[in-house]
Amino acid sequence: MRWDHTNLKVFMDISTYCNAGCPQCHRTDSNGLGKVDWLPLVQWSIDDFKKAFPPEQLQYIQQFHFCGTWGDPMMAKDIMKIMQYCKEQKPNIQLSADTNGSLRNEDFWWELGTTIGENLRVCFDIDGINQEMHDTYRRFTDLNKVLTHMEILSQTNAIVASQTVLFKHNQDYKDEIKTLAMEHGSQLHTYIISDRFGNKDAVEESKTKSVFWSDKGEKFNLEMADSNVLPKGIISGTKTNTLSSTIVCRWAMPRNEVVVNPDGQVVPCCFHANSLYGGTASHKNGLAAGPGSEHYKEYLDNAKAYNVFHTPLTEIMTSKWYTKTLPDSIKSDNPIRICENNCSSRSKKQHQLREAHGT
DSSP: OOOOTTSEEEEEOOBOOOSOOOTTSTTBOTBTSSBOTTOOOOBOOHHHHHHHSOHHHHTTEEEEEEEOSSSOGGGSTTHHHHHHHHHHHOTTOEEEEEEOOOSSOHHHHHHHHHHHGGGEEEEEEOOOSSHHHHHHHSTTOOHHHHHHHHHHHHTSSSEEEEEEEEBTTTGGGHHHHHHHHHHTTOSEEEEEEOOOOSOTTSSEEOSSEEEEEOTTSOEEEEEBOOTTSOTTOEETTSSSSOOOSSOOOSSSTTTOEEEEOTTSBEESSHHHHHHHTSSOHHHHHGGGSSTTHHHHHHHHHTGGGGBTTTSOHHHHHTSHIIIIIHHHHHHSSSOOHHHHHHSSTTSOOGGGEEEEEEO
16 A cells, blocks of 8 residues: 555545535534534635645646535635646646536636636536435535536536435436436436435434434435445445455555645545544544554644645655555554545445446
8 A cells, every 4th residue: 555656646625615505514514504613614725726736746646636525616716727727737637526516607617618628527416307306415506507517518628427426315316317417418427325324413313314404494304325226336446346354545556546635634535534624623632542543643743744735745645654654554453443444344335335327
């Protein structure tokens, strides 16, 4: 397990702003669907991005994937300038983004596609065949806007993809949702199943159902999709539907991708990112307690050494923690719990399955 620091893929979380209120999102308050109180509002400017990734560092990056765990990347005011800068400095760089697609206007999507062109791939969230079904999960978004923006982008040289999060309420409409997306320009449609049930932040919870309160004070619930909905799925980051009892990092090789959190911290994957950026000091301190804790203490005690606003990315990826401490942990009898839980057969697997259909 080791990253090739000369040809990296970088998962960028550059904005904690979002126009949506998806009930199970990490940033959403389950009671009212607003932003959780502890989350700071952050959006990277073009100057922030240039500081973190000067031209000499961009030469070592193959791809930026703008995909917000804590917000929508298209909420960052300078997102187009950031992408333009990347392309100007490295003409063959790959740029991708995941978005709910309901924000910005038609001119923005046309300009983005014509400016960035074949370097760009955008994945839009399509969660229903009509507004009511789509809005059951993708709250405060407009399905017609999403479809229009997809179609406009598809008329440029950019690549358009789409994704559906499956629940009980939309699982029987898989084919219709895929058809709708492809009729509006999607070239690849992917399905995943939500695993965020039994979330401690839900108003009421069970293993298969979570209850929430809307912004209007109305009670509603989400139910987990049936276990057989993705029989053809493969586990994200692999080419199989099974995991090994041995921990195999799905973000290192051959994927060669790392995550940059909104505060600039570089972490091995989205699982680490969620835990590290998850709110309170006590939560972060939990990474330095329990199984595998000694491996994380080294990281937390030297946080600036793993932050792109203080240390070049190539230096971070060739540091002792990334080249020895983390790999040694994974091979040890006492690995970091996050790695054990998410990249071995000792974890839940259904939520990692993805099923994809292309044109």
